[in-house]
Amino acid sequence: MxxxxxxxxxxxxxxxxxxxxxxxxxxxxxxxxxxxxxxxxxxxxxxxxxxxxxxxxxxxxxxxxxxxxxxxxxxxxxxxxxxxxxxxxxxxxxxxxxxxxxxxxxxxxxxxxxxxxxxxxxxxxxxxxxxxxxxxxxxxxxxxxxxxxxxxxxxxxxxxxxxxxxxxxxxxxxxDSPGFASSRLGVAIALEAMRMLEEGVASAADIDTAMTLGYRHPVGPLRTTDIVGLDVRLAIAEHLERELGPRFAPPRLLREKVAAGELGRKTGQGFYAW
Incomplete structure (x- = not known):
């Protein structure tokens, strides 16, 4: 067709x-x-x-x-x-x-x-x-x-x-299901990356490098979140939390950045400076 x-x-x-x-x-x-x-x-x-x-x-x-x-x-x-x-x-x-x-x-x-x-x-x-x-x-x-x-x-x-x-x-x-396939998987990885950053496990760059070099993702989860928009990721996470439970609860760091207007590439600052 x-x-x-x-x-x-x-x-x-x-x-x-x-x-x-x-x-x-x-x-x-x-x-x-x-x-x-x-x-x-x-x-x-x-x-x-x-x-x-x-x-x-x-x-x-x-x-x-x-x-x-x-x-x-x-x-x-x-x-x-x-x-x-x-x-x-x-x-x-x-x-x-x-x-x-x-x-x-x-x-x-x-x-x-x-x-x-x-x-x-x-x-x-x-x-x-x-x-x-x-x-x-x-x-x-x-x-x-x-x-x-x-x-x-x-x-x-x-x-x-x-x-x-x-x-x-x-x-x-x-x-039709909460988060479909792509958003559900992508948000799950991104939220865990945020928790790792919040806990001081590694820097944003090193967490992303773990996924780009270790798992051959073209872009790491934190940089991807900057590109998508932290506000967009927060809204999706809140929706998935309501539908699927606390494993999708947004980390404190994400909420703080959105509240501060650090929404990623579109504002010039997110997990990275653009």
């Missing part, structure tokens, strides 16, 4: 811009929806910068990206991917707007940990929703997690797997 000709992305932050980039490079016509003109300008700049960087490396986009502020711009899309922050009520509201604006579209949620079944309650037809968990940075990441809710249409799962392949990425398919 080829990719849908027209793609919508609701949310133009780092992840949304990256998703738009990936589909544009694959040849789709992409419409990004943002909340207002200021946010739209930021999304437009992120996408243009990302595509220009790829073009310098010989990867040119055969599709196009347009940024709008009205969900009506999603009309006619074959697939719309929701890519707003990990807040249940926010995502549910966005999904409802997508369903109204693009009644014939398949809908993907880029959630990294929230329940697809819970999010699907916002839709008149829950069978239209599948999890499409992209990884940061989207343009160069090889993985997409396809998350199957209890009411996700089987045909949509097959289509999602084929769309991921059409982007030149690899899909893994998981049943």
């Amino acid at each position: 080829t990719l849908p000709t027209t793609i919508g992305v609701y949310g133009g932050g780092r992840m949304g811009a990256g998703i738009a980039h990936a589909f544009a490079v694959a040849g789709s016509t992409v419409t990004v929806v943002e909340s207002d003109e200021t946010a739209a300008a930021g999304a437009r700049e992120r996408v243009e910068r990302s595509l220009a960087k790829a073009a310098e490396k010989g990867v040119a986009a055969s599709g196009t990206v347009t940024v709008v502020t009205d969900a009506a711009g999603l009309a006619g899309c074959g697939l719309v991917v929701e890519a707003v922050p990990e807040l249940v009520d926010l995502k549910r509201g966005v999904l409802a707007r997508i369903a109204e604006a693009a009644p014939d579209a398949a809908i993907g949620s880029n959630t990294s940990s929230l329940s697809i079944d819970d999010l699907a309650d916002a839709l008149p037809d829950p069978s239209r929703l599948v999890g499409l968990h992209f990884f940061n940075p989207v343009p160069v990441s090889d993985l997409v997690e396809v998350v199957v809710g209890a009411r996700t249409a089987p045909g949509l799962v097959t289509s999602a797997q084929e769309w991921v392949a059409g982007l030149g990425k690899t899909a893994i398919t998981v049943t």
